[in-house]
Amino acid sequence: MRILFCMTLLLGMTGIASAQQSMPPAPYAYQQLDDPAQEAEAKALMETLRCLKCQSQSIADSDAPMAGDMRHQVRTRIAAGDDPEAVRAWLVERYGDWVSYAPSVSAMTWPLWAAPLALLVLAVFLMRGRFRRSNAQGSANAQDGEQG
Amino acid sequence: MTSWKLWLPFALFLAFFGLVASGLLSPSDQTIESKMIGKPLPAFDLPPAVTDRPALSAADFATGEPKLLNIFASWCVPCIAEAPHLQALADAGATINGVAIRDKPEDIAAFLARNGNPYTKIGADNLSSVQLEIGSSGVPETFVVDGKGVITYQHIGDIRASDVPLLLEKLEEAQ
Numbered sequence: 001m002r003i004l005f006c007m008t009l010l011l012g013m014t015g016i017a018s019a020q021q022s023m024p025p026a027p028y029a030y031q032q033l034d035d036p037a038q039e040a041e042a043k044a045l046m047e048t049l050r051c052l053k054c055q056s057q058s059i060a061d062s063d064a065p066m067a068g069d070m071r072h073q074v075r076t077r078i079a080a081g082d083d084p085e086a087v088r089a090w091l092v093e094r095y096g097d098w099v100s101y102a103p104s105v106s107a108m109t110w111p112l113w114a115a116p117l118a119l120l121v122l123a124v125f126l127m128r129g130r131f132r133r134s135n136a137q138g139s140a141n142a143q144d145g146e147q148g
Numbered sequence: 149m150t151s152w153k154l155w156l157p158f159a160l161f162l163a164f165f166g167l168v169a170s171g172l173l174s175p176s177d178q179t180i181e182s183k184m185i186g187k188p189l190p191a192f193d194l195p196p197a198v199t200d201r202p203a204l205s206a207a208d209f210a211t212g213e214p215k216l217l218n219i220f221a222s223w224c225v226p227c228i229a230e231a232p233h234l235q236a237l238a239d240a241g242a243t244i245n246g247v248a249i250r251d252k253p254e255d256i257a258a259f260l261a262r263n264g265n266p267y268t269k270i271g272a273d274n275l276s277s278v279q280l281e282i283g284s285s286g287v288p289e290t291f292v293v294d295g296k297g298v299i300t301y302q303h304i305g306d307i308r309a310s311d312v313p314l315l316l317e318k319l320e321e322a323q
Contacts, residue, residue: 022223022252022255023250023251023252023274026274026275026276052180052285052286053285053286055178065250065276066276066279066285069250069275069276069277069279069280070276070280072275073275073277073280091280092183093183093184094182094183094184094280094281094282094283095180095182095183095283095285096180096181096183098180099180
């Protein structure tokens with residue numbers, strides 16, 4: 001659905017997109033950083049940042065000019081020695097949690113972590129009840145057998 | 149076990165199915181509001197975008213008078229539709245500063261010659277850096293900035309005739 005929507009959007013907007021691309025892309029939109037360790041950091045971060053234009057893609061995947069500008073920001077900030085999480089925080093401060101594919105624990109998102117634990121506890125509790133009941137039944141049956 | 153309890157798992161399944169189906173069927177693209185509203189405009193200093201308008205920096209907004217910051221581009225089709233309404237805002241006394249995204253000076257000049265030029269100053273943002281700084285995710289967008297340089301309102305998309313009074317009101321509120 002989303003891909004189809006994005007594709008029709010892209011097809012419909014090729015005229016506009018080509019006009020947007022009459023400007024050369026940002027220097028670090030497609031150019032990797034010279035330091036392989038920094039480039040690896042930048043790449044890992046870019047894969048977990050959402051493109052604001054084609055919203056189901058990461059900025060590492062998207063060819064939208066704005067995604068290129070975001071990659072340029074990420075690479076220049078990492079090249080300047082910024083921590084990847086600081087760069088993520090910089091974007092989250094401007095666009096909200098929404099821009100990041102790696103959810104952080106906050107007042108809004110803690111149930112994401114708490115829910116599986118709560119379900120696990122509930123499952124153990126329910127299963128204990130079941131086992132107890134079947135155990136009791138089992139021993140009752142065994143006694144019946146002895147008597148019979 | 150009463151009969152309604154028998155149906156409970158099925159009802160839960162239907163509720164879950166409905167939730168997932170509605171998520172799949174509703175449009176996935178959503179507007180992303182800037183989280184910078186209520187915060188000061190981040191520092192920036194853009195070069196001039198055209199020869200007949202001065203360059204734009206964040207300091208140009210902290211002058212005591214509320215202003216509009218309009219994100220636009222010559223390649224942006226809704227910007228053409230928006231142009232007469234921006235002019236109406238300018239005619240009503242609003243100061244509008246433009247930020248031109250990824251654009252060539254000659255293209256901007258041609259765009260302004262054809263659609264009118266309501267801008268006091270225009271900065272060239274060729275790397276979308278100011279756009280990213282203020283949490284804007286598309287073109288066009290319009291921000292109301294008060295006289296102290298604090299962002300007070302964001303309008304996403306092109307300004308229609310019906311949006312003009314609201315924006316004038318927001319400018320008034322930012323006084």
